[in-house]
Amino acid sequence: MQFTQVVAKVGRNDARIIGRDTFLIMLFGYALFAIILIRFAVPPLANTLMKEMDFDLSVYYPLIVSGLVLHQVAAVLSGTVMGFILIDERDTGTLTAMLVTPVPPGKYILYRVMIPTVIGFVFSVLGLALLGNLHALAWWHILLLATVNAVFAALVSLFLAIFSANKVEGFATIKIVGSLMLIVMGAWFIPEPWQFIAGVYPPYWTMKSLWAIEAGESLWPLYMVIALVTQFAALAYLIRRLARVMYTT
Numbered sequence: 001m002q003f004t005q006v007v008a009k010v011g012r013n014d015a016r017i018i019g020r021d022t023f024l025i026m027l028f029g030y031a032l033f034a035i036i037l038i039r040f041a042v043p044p045l046a047n048t049l050m051k052e053m054d055f056d057l058s059v060y061y062p063l064i065v066s067g068l069v070l071h072q073v074a075a076v077l078s079g080t081v082m083g084f085i086l087i088d089e090r091d092t093g094t095l096t097a098m099l100v101t102p103v104p105p106g107k108y109i110l111y112r113v114m115i116p117t118v119i120g121f122v123f124s125v126l127g128l129a130l131l132g133n134l135h136a137l138a139w140w141h142i143l144l145l146a147t148v149n150a151v152f153a154a155l156v157s158l159f160l161a162i163f164s165a166n167k168v169e170g171f172a173t174i175k176i177v178g179s180l181m182l183i184v185m186g187a188w189f190i191p192e193p194w195q196f197i198a199g200v201y202p203p204y205w206t207m208k209s210l211w212a213i214e215a216g217e218s219l220w221p222l223y224m225v226i227a228l229v230t231q232f233a234a235l236a237y238l239i240r241r242l243a244r245v246m247y248t249t
Contacts, residue, residue: 010111017085024081031077035127038068043133060188061134062214066207067185069131070149072178074123075203079156080174082116086161087170090245109239113154120153121146141213148206148224151231155202158238162245202230 018024042064046057124146128137137145156177164170184207187198198204205227212220 007111007114010108011115014082014085014115017088018081021084024084027077027081031073031123034073035069035123035130038064039130039133062211063185063188065128065131065135066210067181069127070124070145070206070210071152071181071184071203074127074146075120075149075152076156076174076178076181078120078123078153079116080160082112082119082153082157083160083164083174084167084170086112086157087164087167090161091166105243109242112157112242113235113239116153116157117150120150124149135210135214137210137213144224145206145210145213148209148227148231149203151228151235152203152206155231155234155238158235158242162238162241199226199230202227202234205230 042057042061049055049057125142128135128142128145156174159177160170160173164173180201181203183198183201184204187195187204188211190198199208205223209220209223209227212218212223
């Protein structure tokens with residue numbers, strides 16, 4: 001079976017699952033709402049803080065954009081939607097059934113990696129484009145950051161499905177993943193090289209790339225490369241785990 005046929009066949013099933021699950025639809029809506037809220041709420045808040053407290057919130061715009069938009073909205077929320085679909089397929093036995101269908105397991109797993117990556121990319125570009133008043137990124141910076149960040153959406157999706165036996169555990173797992181953002185946001189306030197300790201959590205390097213670009217530093221391409229290498233290493237591990245789940249579920 002051609003990969004395009006896999007996309008069409010499994011994609012239709014995904015669309016049906018999302019269409020009948022209000023929670024998954026709300027996640028997409030919430031992602032858009034969060035981006036719009038940040039776009040229109042942060043600048044007035046920054047003006048108020050400057051006037052009332054002489055506090056310059058704009059200094060922290062790179063932290064807000066990278067942490068709330070790239071990490072939480074574009075990656076975590078996108079990965080959550082597809083992760084919950086995978087959990088549904090585990091519950092219904094679809095993963096095991098895939099082994100006796102014309103859909104090759106390898107192409108099915110490739111699809112499961114590709115879709116959250118594409119969604120993560122779209123939301124990354126959309127978020128950064130709409131928040132142009134909060135950053136000075138060029139379009140090519142946006143596309144590069146979106147590409148790197150999108151890989152983490154796939155990681156979230158696979159991690160959620162592999163380490164959650166059901167949706168109840170899935171909610172707990174995604175809260176843990178979301179809270180890990182605090183590690184990176186906390187690293188903002190720690191000087192280098194100690195800050196690099198946060199790099200054990202791969203999204204740090206994507207966020208660090210954005211910070212470096214905004215600060216005019218020259219090492220941002222290196223941070224992107226590190227982000228890709230660490231995320232692809234984690235992705236390879238999770239793909240093997242997902243294959244194991246398919247054969248043992």
